[in-house]
Amino acid sequence: MSYPVGGHLMVLLSRGLAEIADVNAIADGVMVTTHCMYPSNGLVRVFVRGGGETIVASDDGGAMEEATAAGIPIDRDYTRQLTHVIKAHGVSISDGVIVTPRMPIEAAPLAVLLVANAAQEAARWMFDHAKIKRSRDFKALLTEFLMQKFDDRVTHNTVIVGHSNKPHKFANVLTLEEGRRLIIDPVSNEASSINARVVANLDVKAVQDPKLMQRIVYDDEDEWSPADLNLLQVGAPVIAFSRVTEVIERLATHSR
Numbered sequence: 001m002s003y004p005v006g007g008h009l010m011v012l013l014s015r016g017l018a019e020i021a022d023v024n025a026i027a028d029g030v031m032v033t034t035h036c037m038y039p040s041n042g043l044v045r046v047f048v049r050g051g052g053e054t055i056v057a058s059d060d061g062g063a064m065e066e067a068t069a070a071g072i073p074i075d076r077d078y079t080r081q082l083t084h085v086i087k088a089h090g091v092s093i094s095d096g097v098i099v100t101p102r103m104p105i106e107a108a109p110l111a112v113l114l115v116a117n118a119a120q121e122a123a124r125w126m127f128d129h130a131k132i133k134r135s136r137d138f139k140a141l142l143t144e145f146l147m148q149k150f151d152d153r154v155t156h157n158t159v160i161v162g163h164s165n166k167p168h169k170f171a172n173v174l175t176l177e178e179g180r181r182l183i184i185d186p187v188s189n190e191a192s193s194i195n196a197r198v199v200a201n202l203d204v205k206a207v208q209d210p211k212l213m214q215r216i217v218y219d220d221e222d223e224w225s226p227a228d229l230n231l232l233q234v235g236a237p238v239i240a241f242s243r244v245t246e247v248i249e250r251l252a253t254h255s256r
Helices: 007-016 062-069 079-089 105-129 138-153 191-205 226-235 241-254
Strands: 021-026 029-037 043-051 054-058 092-094 097-099 154-161 167-175 181-187 212-218 238-240
Touching: 007 021, 007 029, 007 043, 007 105, 029 105, 043 062, 043 105, 054 105, 062 097, 062 105, 079 092, 079 105, 097 105, 138 154, 138 167, 138 181, 138 241, 167 191, 181 191, 181 241, 191 212, 191 226, 212 226, 212 241, 226 238, 238 241
Parallel strands: 181 212, 212 238
Antiparallel strands: 021 029, 029 043, 043 054, 054 097, 092 097, 154 167, 167 181
């Protein structure tokens, strides 16, 4: 439902938020671009509709759109969790839109601040807690690079038996000269993947085969904690995916 916008509302918002926001009239209300920032560094916009005696402010789904643009799947309903996240701001969320209750027109500047802070907090919560779909499959890209560069010298899903006599499967093994081999083991930024790759590499390293080298590759477009990267180093030396071309080519050349 839309409401006509009056000059009084523009004046209230312009005066009340002059130093912290940019106020502009739109077809059915007022759009306020605030100084609150989403995780992407985009500014939170709040839309105020009403006039006369009361107004309603909302983010028009901005926080949810921010999450969608980052690749966060919204097929799951986050309403219950976000309701708890934003309740301290006195606003609610419905169909992905954060909205105030109807408020006196004099409270319009306050309504803008409430929505802006709630939208910022909701977006941050989704970035911190939702599973973000990766925009690229770095494991597939790694395999493609190895196939193009080394062709049939690369084997996939190769089983190597560790010191415990347990077989471990590795996504890529590059055969070098004089019977030397290089394990190129990609890992996902998930606890189960990290633990599995560290255990597998440790067990194989314990064999102390002088003709076997090991490297774990991680996607440095993802956000890794220093603790997780240090844990990976326990299993084998790590390579950032952005440097995999130069590092693998150097290892292959120096092993001759």
